Amino acid sequence: MQTDSSFTFVLFGGTGDLSMRKILPALFEAHRAGGMLADSGKIVAVARHATDRGEYIEWVNKHVKPHVSKNGVDEAAWASFLERIEFVNIDLGKAEDFVHLRDAIQDLPGIRVFYLATGPSLFVPICHALASVGLNVNSRIVLEKPLGYDLKSSNAINDAVGEIFAEEQIYRIDHYLGKEPVQNLLALRFGNALFEPLWRREWVESIQITIAEELGVEARGDFYDNTGALRDMVQNHLLQLLSIVAMEPPHSMDSDSVRDEKLRVLRALKPIDPRDIGKVAVRGQYHAGVIRGTAVPAYATEPGVKPDSRTETFVALKVEIENWRWAGVPFFLRTGKRLADRVAEIVVNFRAVPHSALGASALRAGANRLVIRLQPNETIRLYCLAKQPGEGMNLASVHLDLAFDQFFREGQMEAYQRLLLDVINGRLALFVRRDEQEAAWRWVEPILNEWKASNKPPKPYASGTWGPAASSAMLAQHGTCWLEEEN
Template sequence: MMNEESKIEPHTFILFGATGDLARRKLIPALYNMYLRGQIPADTRIVNVARSAYDDHGYRTLAREAMREFAPKSITKEDTWNDFAKKMFYCQLDASNLDHYKKLVNMVEEIEAHSNTKNRLFYLAMAPDFFATVTQNLQESGLSHTEGWRRLIIEKPFGHDFASAEALNNELRSVFEEDEIYRIDHYLGKEMVQNIEVIRFANSIFEPVWNNRSISNIQITSSETVGVEDRASYYEHAGALRDMVQNHMLQMVMMIAMEPPSRLKNEAIRDEKVKVLRSLRRFSPEEVKDHVIRGQYGVGTMNGQQVPAYVQEKNVNPSSETETYVAAKLYVDNFRWAGVPFYIRTGKRLSVKSTEIVIQFRDMPKHLYFNQDGNLGPNLLVIRVNPVEGMYIQLNAKRPGTDEMVVPVAMEFSQPLDASQEAYERLFYDAMRGDSTFFTRWDEVSLAWKFVDPIAEAFTEKRLPLHHYTAGSHGPEAADNLLAKEGHRWWPVYGQETASVEARLEKETATLREGKNHENP
């Protein structure tokens, strides 16, 4: 992890796919917010590249409209926006046509002549089918050749299986070195995901108990309320397994399970993450049915409105068996985590939008002291990633006014709503400084695909059933049974009907204690 004092050097930021949805919703607002914080050097320029017919003024107008729609609170002074807009230029080209790159080369060289920099940062915010083509054209045109540093940022998905990912990586590596390639996973830019390192390695109360002797199980949830929306053409080929598990979910598993790095430097941290994937128990296609649940949303009600089933969505095959939900029981087979199940679940059209990590500690001895009825709640550490950012620790304490009645109590920390930067802002900042800590390395990508491919094969060969669940529910009942077989259950995430962990436990405690204590709380 690079020192926070590392400075961003002036550079030319070349954004391919500059008129796309991602650029308008996330990238332009991120760059502007960085400018407001003084993180973009005065001599840095942004060259926006796409096929649409705009000139500089037209694109600046498009960018201003995007800000008004997606980040209206960021623009408070027109003069400030106008100053930022002067840094943006536009080049119309067909990214697959090498002849068109001459115009882009001339524009970049002219800009660099005036801004006195030779550093170039390329961002491919476009369909992954273009990654290899654009990279080769950067080389053939000479754009990738510069006297300064050069870096390439690419969006997921990085391939659709190990073979395609390896082929793509070989194409990229024929032009860029591994340490020049920044594979972006926006989950790694989220405040509380990055905070996992601090929680673990800056607090002496956690590291001694961060192991199989003290932890019962770990649950990682990433639920969405939206359906497939306008991504059907991509989602039909990807499904929840490739879209979420191969990258976002496994990244969170790695952050929780990694060993303390030898030093807080980017390669040392990523080395430890890779070790987790090497220890992750792989399933044969025959074993998948015992560890993985797949589901697909049906018709349901969201916010009082009926929503269609997945197979009724636009551009979805009516007989599609693409999964929109995955739950799984994973094991990290090393000395620290042997025997501890890592439960993951992710899906669309669920009851709430929430990303949380729950660390459930082992129960106190039953039939002893305050646990004589065996109903004492476990201690929990909950890391809330989205939409609320913060931490929640659940302890047991005596209820005031009673003799021995024990109830769960909460110690909670929440980030102020406006305190955290957006994930892309944080990741842009790192890439501009040359800090690759929270970007994925090739060996991470390859090992993740090697774990996922047998599961995908089992899905394709229909070795396990496709469970249908009602839109607006918590997911298929089979996912609950996956945990129940081990004597566990899913803890509710922020925003569910039970509202919070403590409310659910409070209700259960009251039910179990009913009749034993008639005092008013």
């Protein structure tokens, strides 16, 4: 992915956790690879927690360097990367301070990218301040989630930002869309004649999409207690992955063709009747438990969390898509904190053969399945049946692997690295369009409203497990189970 695109990358929230762990390490990896970033490209960090460039570089060396290059840091590359970095100290709450930013970047070349790695409450003030000093032209703006608390607040932010930046200037980022296996899912489906004829209701029995975390809310208790798993993970990451899995073949891979097809999926989601929410939606909250031998506290005792909190840290949903391709196929979505393992995966369960001439073993579970692992290791694995060596026709489940790190010699690109390069180069396909976001909020909002109206507490689950038993019971009603329960 070579580029000659000159750029000025302005990072608001330059000393924040996201900048430290993801954004600056991703930019360094692109710089270290050579040819991905134009030599003239500059990174301008904006923050209040440093007084000048020297202090900021000291902070970068201390806090960012440990997060880059798993196999050690190339010191020469690191030193040349630091030369790209400039720093501006401004108060984001004072529009008049943005004159200093304008003066600092007005003579720098190329497209301007403004990355808002801040809380959503600052999105609109920052955009207005940029416009007040003429920085909303020849520019792109990147908005991190969460973009609003509900449909109304999301629309309010989008309306305000849309008055200042055109839709084609706005990059709403969802880092799961930048992961290598998600890209390979598109290649698998639309580049291979083997899978596309099977990718429909006649041959698919069910689909599971899981994003599980071992970590709790860590230092994000104040934020998370006002958000919850449905807003934090389902409305964006899980529904975006669902739309990628279920979309029709796009006319081409240009940005609007891909996003048009994703939008059709989101608009085809079967609305959940509030009277049925107890049957198709499970919410839970983690209690104290043990993960990998270490005792961890209950959610309600985490810093920043209200002791009587009813915020969900776990959600499992049964989702249906009302169109010809997917009618009647259940999609099971699941996400949670303090679960038994850190994993993100898509499981496509194909139907068993209609009649087995090879005996009952040909109908066993564990075969006729495609597992797309997004994290921690990125692989695609196809399970099928094969004859065991020896006498008789005894079948066993075997798998075919596409392990990217073994098959391809070049290293994989991290999700943020790919997405940041797409912003710099003006590629919108992997970013969320406003109408997609609105469709997702419209589908999620009745669930939020019903949970609020009922005022029922989330179901408890012990940390280190796979969530409330009701999650497993929901799948059992459909004659299936979560992947890890099969054995």
